[in-house]
Amino acid sequence: MRARVLIVDDDPAARKLARDTLRLSGEQWDIWEADDGRAALDLIHAVKPDVVLLDITMPEIGGVPVCSEIKSNPVTQNAEIIIVSARTEADFIAATMAAGASDYLTKPFQPADLLRRVRRVLQKETSPAAEPDAGAAQV
Amino acid sequence: MAVGSDIRAMLRPRGVPREKVAAGLRCLILLTVFSMAWVAPAGISTGSGVRFLPFGRNTAFDLVVIVGALYVLATTFIPWSRYDVRRTSLVMSAVDVLLITALIYTQSGVRSEYYLLYYLPILNASVRLSLRDAAGTCVLAAAAYFLVGILERPDSTVTTTVISRVLTFSISAGLLAAFFMMLSRERRAFDKLTKHYEEATKAKSEFLSRVSHEFRTPLTAIVGFSQLLYEHEQELDPSRQHEYLTVIREQSQQLARMIEDMLDITRIDDGRLRLNPAACRIADILESSLMLLDSSADRERVSITAPTASPVVWADRGEMEQAFSRIIYNALEAAGDEGKVSIGVSLSEESKDDVNVTIEAPGLDIADEDMVAVFGPSAAVLTQKPSSGRALGLAVSRALIEMHGGRVWAVDNKSGGSTIHLTVPRFRVKEGGPNVIVGLAAEAGVQGAPQA
Numbered sequence: 001m002r003a004r005v006l007i008v009d010d011d012p013a014a015r016k017l018a019r020d021t022l023r024l025s026g027e028q029w030d031i032w033e034a035d036d037g038r039a040a041l042d043l044i045h046a047v048k049p050d051v052v053l054l055d056i057t058m059p060e061i062g063g064v065p066v067c068s069e070i071k072s073n074p075v076t077q078n079a080e081i082i083i084v085s086a087r088t089e090a091d092f093i094a095a096t097m098a099a100g101a102s103d104y105l106t107k108p109f110q111p112a113d114l115l116r117r118v119r120r121v122l123q124k125e126t127s128p129a130a131e132p133d134a135g136a137a138q139v
Numbered sequence: 140m141a142v143g144s145d146i147r148a149m150l151r152p153r154g155v156p157r158e159k160v161a162a163g164l165r166c167l168i169l170l171t172v173f174s175m176a177w178v179a180p181a182g183i184s185t186g187s188g189v190r191f192l193p194f195g196r197n198t199a200f201d202l203v204v205i206v207g208a209l210y211v212l213a214t215t216f217i218p219w220s221r222y223d224v225r226r227t228s229l230v231m232s233a234v235d236v237l238l239i240t241a242l243i244y245t246q247s248g249v250r251s252e253y254y255l256l257y258y259l260p261i262l263n264a265s266v267r268l269s270l271r272d273a274a275g276t277c278v279l280a281a282a283a284y285f286l287v288g289i290l291e292r293p294d295s296t297v298t299t300t301v302i303s304r305v306l307t308f309s310i311s312a313g314l315l316a317a318f319f320m321m322l323s324r325e326r327r328a329f330d331k332l333t334k335h336y337e338e339a340t341k342a343k344s345e346f347l348s349r350v351s352h353e354f355r356t357p358l359t360a361i362v363g364f365s366q367l368l369y370e371h372e373q374e375l376d377p378s379r380q381h382e383y384l385t386v387i388r389e390q391s392q393q394l395a396r397m398i399e400d401m402l403d404i405t406r407i408d409d410g411r412l413r414l415n416p417a418a419c420r421i422a423d424i425l426e427s428s429l430m431l432l433d434s435s436a437d438r439e440r441v442s443i444t445a446p447t448a449s450p451v452v453w454a455d456r457g458e459m460e461q462a463f464s465r466i467i468y469n470a471l472e473a474a475g476d477e478g479k480v481s482i483g484v485s486l487s488e489e490s491k492d493d494v495n496v497t498i499e500a501p502g503l504d505i506a507d508e509d510m511v512a513v514f515g516p517s518a519a520v521l522t523q524k525p526s527s528g529r530a531l532g533l534a535v536s537r538a539l540i541e542m543h544g545g546r547v548w549a550v551d552n553k554s555g556g557s558t559i560h561l562t563v564p565r566f567r568v569k570e571g572g573p574n575v576i577v578g579l580a581a582e583a584g585v586q587g588a589p590q591a
Contacts, residue, residue, distance in 0.1 A: 086356060
């Protein structure tokens, strides 16, 4: 099954980099993009992604409230969230992880590192405990 | 910041503010003296005329001791920081003097040694207040003590005692007060310096943290796309390779500009940037500043309208070109790929000493937080706001123009864009004051007070 990925970043170059990193990995992905938190929340119900690559510093709605929103909604809470942000403060990272993110990647990053993390959270998601949710995510 | 705290820690025992130590000592001394005076057996502290004994023998004295002790306890535990320090200290010093006078009067009059207690309020006034307040307290103490002497029965020894004691303690208290004042003044100067230092260091670390955040955005694209090119060279078709190279090129230019801005900010902030102004034509400056843009396509999107005989301004041409090129670059960025930026030059209507330059910047939203930081009353607020790369560049422009004695402001043109207005002086002027953008230098506390 093709994994569904939603890339949320206000910087077009950063979105393109994440998209091409996934496409060049040799695997098949379904990729959606959003350029701010508002667009991401509008899109997420229709897309029902397995993984969200989420930037933090964005106009209007930043990444942290988006993360909390995704995790508090029963329909979307199974999406694994990887924060991809230029912010490096340890307490900030701890706060975003507490909001429900599965992983945190600081910019700049190596494409291979992004790919490894995406694969890791997907493996976690397809563990036996997550099986019943797979059907719900299809709709 | 760390060094500042270390110095403070060295000078003061951890956790105990100086004010509290002083209040505690005052309380301890006064209470000790009260209790000693109260329990002292009759006839020992005065050679003749027993006038006091514990409870009941000298009601006035008992009253003074009890009221005095309660007053001292109350004033010790009042949280002073909540009130006007000068006024409360002044009132407290005056009441202390009166209390001590009452103690002397109800005990054994001018023969009492308790006049030495007058030193306490005088020193208190000298440390907390000014020389004038300390002298006032000293005069009040002398007058009160003199009054005690007058109220005693007329006696030449009494008068001599009073006069000699008043003179002795006035002179010695005055000297001590001056000494303490000198110490506390130095202390205050030191505190002020430490505070400046701490603020400057804080501003610097906040600025560096923001800048490092800003640098990461172009770096992400540079690192990521160059790595993709390196790893997947065979799979990528030439058009995709070219696309990646374009992103890498653009982002490297962006990064280079940001580094340039940051270096300029530090040069302006610590006063190393010196202008070498001369008379030059504003049209030439504008034309040259266009050449600093990255591409000729960008240059073609800019139109300049200037009087045929271009006005001459008094400016450091190189720095002024930098200032204009940054503003034009930001206006182009805000206008989008197809947007055009028009620049108009005219002689100022308000003042014949200035040349006005207006830059129409469609798409530039001055309500944006970054732009408010740049075009607000003080460009020194950059540390308080999230700053983007363009905010840094515009802040440099504004600082450079203000250093020339010019002004920069922006007006919302109600059609989704803004007009940036600049004035540049036509004649030799006194250079604009030292500019501080982020408050990196020690003067930051004075010049570019970070605003809350």
